[in-house]
Amino acid sequence: MNFKDRKTLHQILTILVIASLIALFALRIYAIYKTVPIVTWDDFLHRKGALQGDYYSSFLGAIDDVIFPNPNLFDGHRSVGYHVWLVLGLKLSLSGNPEETWQLVNLILLGIQGAALFGLSRWATGQSVFAGFVTTLYLSSPIVFGMNRWIMTENFVFTATLIFSFLPALLLTRRFEVRWKEILAAIFVAWGIGIFATLREYALPSYFILSFCTVLALLWERRWVAAGFVFAILSGYNITMLYGWKILFRVISQKTTQVEYFHPMPEWIPHIILYAVGSALTILMVVGIGAILWRLFQLNQTSLKTRLTGLHIFWMGHLVLIPIYIAAILITDNRPVRAAIPLMMSLLTTILVGLRVVNLPQRWLNFPQTQAFFIGLIALSWVILSHQLFIAFDGGATYAHHATNLEYYNHPLRLRPLEDSNDMHVTY
Numbered sequence: 001m002n003f004k005d006r007k008t009l010h011q012i013l014t015i016l017v018i019a020s021l022i023a024l025f026a027l028r029i030y031a032i033y034k035t036v037p038i039v040t041w042d043d044f045l046h047r048k049g050a051l052q053g054d055y056y057s058s059f060l061g062a063i064d065d066v067i068f069p070n071p072n073l074f075d076g077h078r079s080v081g082y083h084v085w086l087v088l089g090l091k092l093s094l095s096g097n098p099e100e101t102w103q104l105v106n107l108i109l110l111g112i113q114g115a116a117l118f119g120l121s122r123w124a125t126g127q128s129v130f131a132g133f134v135t136t137l138y139l140s141s142p143i144v145f146g147m148n149r150w151i152m153t154e155n156f157v158f159t160a161t162l163i164f165s166f167l168p169a170l171l172l173t174r175r176f177e178v179r180w181k182e183i184l185a186a187i188f189v190a191w192g193i194g195i196f197a198t199l200r201e202y203a204l205p206s207y208f209i210l211s212f213c214t215v216l217a218l219l220w221e222r223r224w225v226a227a228g229f230v231f232a233i234l235s236g237y238n239i240t241m242l243y244g245w246k247i248l249f250r251v252i253s254q255k256t257t258q259v260e261y262f263h264p265m266p267e268w269i270p271h272i273i274l275y276a277v278g279s280a281l282t283i284l285m286v287v288g289i290g291a292i293l294w295r296l297f298q299l300n301q302t303s304l305k306t307r308l309t310g311l312h313i314f315w316m317g318h319l320v321l322i323p324i325y326i327a328a329i330l331i332t333d334n335r336p337v338r339a340a341i342p343l344m345m346s347l348l349t350t351i352l353v354g355l356r357v358v359n360l361p362q363r364w365l366n367f368p369q370t371q372a373f374f375i376g377l378i379a380l381s382w383v384i385l386s387h388q389l390f391i392a393f394d395g396g397a398t399y400a401h402h403a404t405n406l407e408y409y410n411h412p413l414r415l416r417p418l419e420d421s422n423d424m425h426v427t428y
Helices: 006-034 041-056 059-067 081-091 098-125 128-139 142-147 154-172 179-195 201-220 224-240 242-255 265-277 279-298 310-331 337-357 362-366 368-395
Strands: none
Touching: 006 098, 006 128, 006 142, 006 368, 041 081, 041 098, 059 081, 059 179, 081 098, 081 154, 098 128, 098 154, 098 337, 128 142, 128 279, 128 368, 142 154, 142 265, 142 337, 142 368, 154 179, 154 201, 154 310, 154 337, 179 201, 179 224, 201 224, 201 242, 201 310, 201 337, 224 242, 265 279, 265 337, 279 337, 279 368, 310 337, 362 368
């Protein structure tokens, strides 16, 4: 077998991607039914809130809370759009066990993330294997795979930020000759975005800016009908949730001054790379940024007016998000691991949309060196994931979540059993 042959490397990469995706979801399902779920402070409150919501709401009410504007999706200091998904899971009786039900809801959200990222990556490059490769690195990222085993609102944030990029990207690059198809597509995209508008307050810039840029891009392309429907539907969500957002923005200033959660950048950055984003995905994003910059350098310099399209406007919205989230990290005193999530997702989606904007040559992805590089990154991601799931913290025996230390969300699969309902996997 010639490992320098392009066809051979492509076959190896394809097999490795398929096997990795199957293994990741198999591990996730195993964790649902065969491991002790982690319980700490915040997730305990989310479980309690979901049980209360199940008690006070009806089946139809739970469906309504998920798919239509709701001014009650706030608990005074954070959006709780995630809660209604947990409640709907209980109403649907996904499992006779509430904990298993919530874990299955998380699995569904993980599946939506994987599908959206695969679709966005394939849309960006036209290559299914590359899309599967990117999806593999993302799903095996420590904070993505690890957080999905926590009952935490961040699972909703991950899903929302991918949807905000994927659905508008499809709409902006496909025109419909039949008017009713254009209208249906616009309604679907706006509705899909609006469903996830109740994500956590620290990621709301993604919703506001990308929604605005979607409408602006449609107007630039003179797609008046689509722009009108997207604007009208999202305005309905925005007006309904205006009061809740007003409360959230008051609280944000209080949260940013919680100095007990401050960590200096020399401590924070290495931890984020190793235990949140993951080394493999970090390397891929750095290389992706380099590829886009190199491609921009190669392109013929033409005037902005002749080159500017709706997709360029949408990409500019992604670019604007990056300095916003970097500034938020730098100026806040509250700097836990979760602060990296919006920046991580913005970088990833900006790169993918950027690959489409600069029209990355297909041959770049098909070089034997590129394929071998992709294989190496998948291997690296599995080495890190395996260590964190099976070896770290004495295989899970000594793992405990600390209130103010930087978090290790990708905790080992085997945790100590809880002694009673008041016990938690925490330390002080």
